[in-house]
Amino acid sequence: xxxxxxxxxxxxxxxxxxxxxxxxxxxxxxxxxxxxxxxxxxxxxxxxxxxxxxxxxxxxxxxxxxxxxxxxxxxxxxxxxxxxxxxxxxxxxxxxxxxxxxxxxxxxxxxxxxxxxxxxxxxxxxxxxxxxxxxxxxxxxxxxxxxxxxxxxxxxxxxxxxxxxxxxxxxxxxxxxxxxxxxxxxxxxxxxxxxxxxxxxxxxxxxxxxxxxxxxxxxxxxxxxxxxxxxxxxxxxxxxxxxxxxxxxxxxxxxxxxxxxxxxxxxxxxxxxxxxxxxxxxxxxxxxxxxxxxxxxxxxxxxxxxxxxxxxxxxxxxxxxxxxxxxxxxxxxxxxxxxxxxxxxxxxxxxxxxxx
Amino acid sequence: xxxxxxxxxxxxxxxxxxxxxxxxxxxxxxxxxxxxxxxxxxxxxxxxxxxxxxxxxxxxxxxxxxxxxxxxxxxxxxxxxxxxxxxxxxxxxxxxxxxxxxxxxxxxxxxxxxxxxxxxxxxxxxxxxxxxxxxxxxxxxxxxxxxxxxxxxxxxxxxxxxxxxxxxxxxxxxxxxxxxxxxxxxxxxxxxxxxxxxxxxxxxxxxxxxxxxxxxxxxxxxxxxxxxxxxxxxxxxxxxxxxxxxxxxxxxxxxxxxxxxxxxxxxxxxxxxxxxxxxxxxxxxxxxxx
Numbered sequence: 301x302x303x304x305x306x307x308x309x310x311x312x313x314x315x316x317x318x319x320x321x322x323x324x325x326x327x328x329x330x331x332x333x334x335x336x337x338x339x340x341x342x343x344x345x346x347x348x349x350x351x352x353x354x355x356x357x358x359x360x361x362x363x364x365x366x367x368x369x370x371x372x373x374x375x376x377x378x379x380x381x382x383x384x385x386x387x388x389x390x391x392x393x394x395x396x397x398x399x400x401x402x403x404x405x406x407x408x409x410x411x412x413x414x415x416x417x418x419x420x421x422x423x424x425x426x427x428x429x430x431x432x433x434x435x436x437x438x439x440x441x442x443x444x445x446x447x448x449x450x451x452x453x454x455x456x457x458x459x460x461x462x463x464x465x466x467x468x469x470x471x472x473x474x475x476x477x478x479x480x481x482x483x484x485x486x487x488x489x490x491x492x493x494x495x496x497x498x499x500x501x502x503x504x505x506x507x508x509x510x511x512x513x514x515x516x517x518x519x520x521x522x523x524x525x526x527x528x529x530x531x532x533x534x535x536x537x538x539x540x541x542x543x544x545x546x547x548x549x550x551x552x553x554x555x556x557x558x559x560x561x562x563x564x565x566x567x568x569x570x571x572x573x574x575x576x577x578x579x580x581x582x583x584x585x586x587x588x589x590x591x592x593x594x595x596x597x598x599x600x601x602x603x604x605x606x607x608x609x610x611x612x613x614x615x616x617x618x619x620x621x622x623x624x625x626x627x628x629x630x631x632x633x634x635x636x637x638x639x640x641x642x643x644x645x646x647x648x649x650x651x652x653x654x655x656x
Numbered sequence: 657x658x659x660x661x662x663x664x665x666x667x668x669x670x671x672x673x674x675x676x677x678x679x680x681x682x683x684x685x686x687x688x689x690x691x692x693x694x695x696x697x698x699x700x701x702x703x704x705x706x707x708x709x710x711x712x713x714x715x716x717x718x719x720x721x722x723x724x725x726x727x728x729x730x731x732x733x734x735x736x737x738x739x740x741x742x743x744x745x746x747x748x749x750x751x752x753x754x755x756x757x758x759x760x761x762x763x764x765x766x767x768x769x770x771x772x773x774x775x776x777x778x779x780x781x782x783x784x785x786x787x788x789x790x791x792x793x794x795x796x797x798x799x800x801x802x803x804x805x806x807x808x809x810x811x812x813x814x815x816x817x818x819x820x821x822x823x824x825x826x827x828x829x830x831x832x833x834x835x836x837x838x839x840x841x842x843x844x845x846x847x848x849x850x851x852x853x854x855x856x857x858x859x860x861x862x863x864x865x866x867x868x869x870x871x872x873x874x875x876x877x878x879x880x881x882x883x884x885x886x887x888x889x890x891x892x893x894x895x896x897x898x899x900x901x902x903x904x905x906x907x908x909x910x911x912x913x914x915x916x917x918x919x920x921x922x923x924x925x926x927x928x929x930x931x932x933x934x935x936x937x938x939x940x941x942x943x944x945x946x
Contacts, residue, residue, distance in 0.1 A: 333827055334773060335896030369832065370863040440693050518692050543698040543725070547836035549894045563861035572862045575834075580852055630836050630892035631720045632695040640691075 303496035306472040310493060311460075314474075315349045315393070317489045322391035322428065325365055329353040340364065340392075354394045354462060357438035359624065361399045361555035362392045366406065366423050369552075373419055373569040389426040394460065398443045398622040400429060400453035402555035405620070408613050409558060419571075428481070431456035433505075434464055437512045440623030442636060445520045448620055450512060451505045457481065463504060469494055473501050518636045521643045524617050525610035528603060531642055534649060540641040541598040543631045548575030550625035550635070551601070556618055576600050602638055658769040658783070659793035661715050667792040668737065669709040671763055675735055675790060676707060679761050682732040685722040686712045698722055712737070714765065716772040719891040721745065721842040726755060735761035740768045741776075741886035743785040744919030745842035748884065750787075751924045754845070764788025767796040776887025776900060779808055779908075786920055805912050811901040813908075824872070824902070830895040831868040833859075837899060838875060840892030843882040843918075850874060872899055880906040881927025884919045913938050 306314070318324060324343040328351055329336065338358040342365075343349060410420035433451040444450065452459060452475075459475040473496055479487050551557040552573060559581075561574040574581060577597050583589045591597050609618030619635075626634050672686065688699040688711045696717045701707050714737070723742040726734055726749070738746060743764050749755040764785025770777035783801040785791065812820050835851055838844045850858045851871065858874065859867050883903040890900040910916045913936050916927050 332830060333893070333896035333898045334775070334890065337896065516692075542700045542728075543720075545724070545836065545839035545892075547834045547839045547892070547894075549834050549836055552832055552834060553894065561861060565862070570862055580854075626690075626693050627695065628894050630840055630894070632690055632693060632697040634690045634693045634695075634697070636692045637690065 301498065302476045303498050303501050304474040304476065304490060304493040305469040305496040306474060306493055307469050308471060310469075311472050312349055314486075314489060314493075315343075315352065316346060317486050318391055318393075319343060319346060319349065321388070321483050321486065323388045324391045324393055325362065326352045326393040327354060327356075327358040329356075352394065354432055354460075355434060355436070355464065357396060357441075357622065357624075359553060359628065361553075361622075361624075362395060362403060362429075363406070363555050363558075365390070365392075366403065366427075367410075367420060367558055367560075367573075368423075370572045371419065371570060372565075373571060375567055375569075389428060391428045391430065393430045394432040395429050395456065396432060396438070396622070397449055397451065397453040398441070398620040399555050400431060400455045401443070401448045401620045402622070403429070403455060404453075405556050405609075405613075405616065405618065406558060408616070429453075429456040431459035432462070433459070433508070434462040435508045435511065436464070437515050438623055440626040440634070440636075441621060442516060442518050442623065443621035444512070444516070445518060446617045446619060446621045450509055461501065461505070473504075475501065518640075520639060522646045524615060525607045526603070526642055526646070528607045528611070530649065531607060531646070532599065532603060535599070535642050535645045537595040537599045538593075540638045541595045541633065543633050544577070544594045544598060545631055546577055546579070546594050546597070547630060548577040549628050549630060550633075551575040551577055553624045553628045554619075555622055555624070556605070556620055576604070598638065602635070602642065606639065606642070658796065659765075659767040661769060664714045664765060664769070664793045665712075668714055668763070668765075669712055671790050671792050672712050672735075672737075673709045675761060675763060676704060676709075679735065680733065681735045681761055683729070683734050685725050685734065685736040687714060687718045687720075687722070687737065688712060698725060700725065716769070719771045719774055719888065721840065721886060721888045723749070723842045724840070724845075724888075726760070727845050730755050731759070733759045733761070735763065737763045737765070738785060738788065739765050739771075739886075740782045740785050741780070741884055742842065743787050744782055744884040745886070746919075747787050747922050747924070748843055748882065748919035750922040751919070752926070757922065761790070762788040763790045763792060766791050766793040768793075771887070771891070774887040774891055775811070776885050776890070776904070779803070779810055779885060779904065781885075781917070782920075787922060805908060808908055810904050810908070811898060813901070813905070824899075825865065825869070827897045827899065828868040828872055829865055830897055831863075831872070832895060833863065833868070833871070834894065835871075836892040836894060837889035837897075840888040842886065842888060843884060844875075844878075872902065876902040876906065879903040880910050881916065881918055883907045909938075 325340050326343055327338050328341050329338050338353055338356050339360050340358050410417040431453055457478045461473040463471060476490060479490065559574045559576060560571045562569060562571050579589060582591045591600060605618035610616055684701045686699055687696050690697050696715055698720050721742055722736050723738060723745040726736055743762060746762060750757050766784050768783050781801060781803050784795045812823060859871055885904055885907045887900055910927055
């Protein structure tokens with residue numbers, strides 16, 4: 301592991317080098333309608349590189365590029381339709397550890413031994429991730445409660461840290477865990493950067509972590525997976541979810557929600573995101589709906605993330621704690637409030653599993 | 657002068673305490689800060705023991721329409737904190753006979769200072785409640801907010817059809833079909849919305865610019881004579897789509913041609929039941945100035 305120090309011009313230089321070799325997807329700040337938003341976009345030309353905006357957590361995630369909202373899967377009679385413009389490898393730049401953890405989770409689901417999704421795989425192939433962190437905890441973030449590190453993830457061989465208050469070559473640190481997959485001229489560019497001290501960076505990161513610890517009071521008291529049967533039956537689901545208006549925004553912006561729906565356009569099969577928060581998600585052809593009420597849909601969403609998913613994937617939660625569902629929700633319904641209700645019900649029932 | 661959020665909050669906390677003392681009801685709809693997020697959220701208080709008046713607040717971010725939540729439980733007696741636009745939605749419910757006046761305890765906000773970033777508040781013509789049992793804040797004199805129809809300006813109000821089409825095509829290209837605009841709208845309350853209808857299918861699966869346009873225009877078509885111009889649709893949109901000027905235009909046109917504004921009185925006829933022979937017939941696709 302090595303550490304390099306960069307100033308803003310050197311970071312732009314690095315991105316310019318990378319742009320020659322990769323299709324770069326990076327966060328930008330854009331004006332859309334009445335909102336100013338940070339979104340991942342593909343860099344189309346070198347001139348856009350200085351506008352890459354890293355400081356805030358983007359609203360969207362790499363999910364939009366790996367499992368797109370709407371995807372043509374090809375002709376019914378010809379399944380070799382996997383042409384996704386792969387002439388260059390894709391580089392996702394400036395990705396937080398929670399979003400990297402979400403991609404890890406997608407890999408578990410879509411590249412599992414028994415069920416490999418060729419469409420997912422073809423977009424996921426040839427991806428490179430450069431991680432990112434700074435001293436500001438994104439709003440409503442609770443990833444630490446889900447045991448996701450703030451400043452590292454195994455999917456990212458390179459990790460960029462921005463010390464927003466510092467100037468010059470103390471502004472950015474680049475941690476290089478391995479550069480073996482990088483093209484030579486990029487290795488060379490990195491080698492020519494000023495050497496940084498690993499212990500100094502580690503000190504900085506631990507200071508930031510300590511600061512974050514004071515900024516969040518939320519804690520998950522019971523062990524995951526939550527006991528499915530008991531939680532399903534005993535929690536008063538209506539109480540914490542009563543303000544839900546059923547729009548599904550939480551699931552659309554969620555980096556880990558992957559449910560989709562198939563449909564046909566002539567002979568072309570397509571899939572598009574679906575959401576368990578919609579009534580149509582479970583409505584039968586007969587008109588019967590096993591999840592008639594919104595609180596039952598919430599029960600499904602919460603149990604999927606904190607009970608079914610960890611059951612199926614070695615205890616790993618189906619949520620990465622990024623906080624997007626909370627601030628994108630039109631009525632600010634907080635998933636932590638619902639988790640808390642589950643926790644309290646389990647604790648009151650006297651059957652709480654071992655304290656974490 | 658508008659009341660300040662702080663004054664309203666203080667008055668509201670006292671009034672809600674009074675309501676708990678004097679009234680019989682099954683639940684109270686109000687705003688509070690989220691325990692972990694600190695963001696304002698609608699709360700529904702069912703038990704007196706869960707109630708702490710200090711937690712009830714009103715801020716510039718109180719954009720969700722509490723009136724909408726009344727419809728979930730039409731048969732029980734409910735108390736509700738209502739912005740003036742909420743009271744208009746409530747008056748509209750009563751005029752449509754979908755909720756019983758006797759089942760409502762309305763705590764109306766006088767002299768509403770408006771909601772941050774909500775462009776509807778710039779066109780607001782109702783800053784005091786039209787119907788309420790309790791009032792908080794000082795009422796505003798009507799002369800301070802009543803607007804002549806000629807004074808009202810809104811996005812694209814003077815633009816050509818081409819420019820409007822371009823604007824909406826661009827805006828709707830971001831639509832993710834979450835239908836939060838519909839879900840947040842206080843006067844969208846059909847038991848079965850065309851969006852979810854599969855016999856016939858009005859909207860195809862998948863994202864498609866034409867389908868997005870169909871959805872937004874169909875939603876708009878259902879709105880004249882119903883829209884109370886509260887701006888909840890636009891505030892709810894996660895993509896920040898500026899769609900409010902469609903319904904707002906119809907709101908102002910209904911006023912211009914028929915002197916009609918929904919939800920001003922509880923015994924009001926609906927726009928389409930209120931026909932008389934003298935009504936102008938501006939025509940479906942008439943352009944301004946024709």
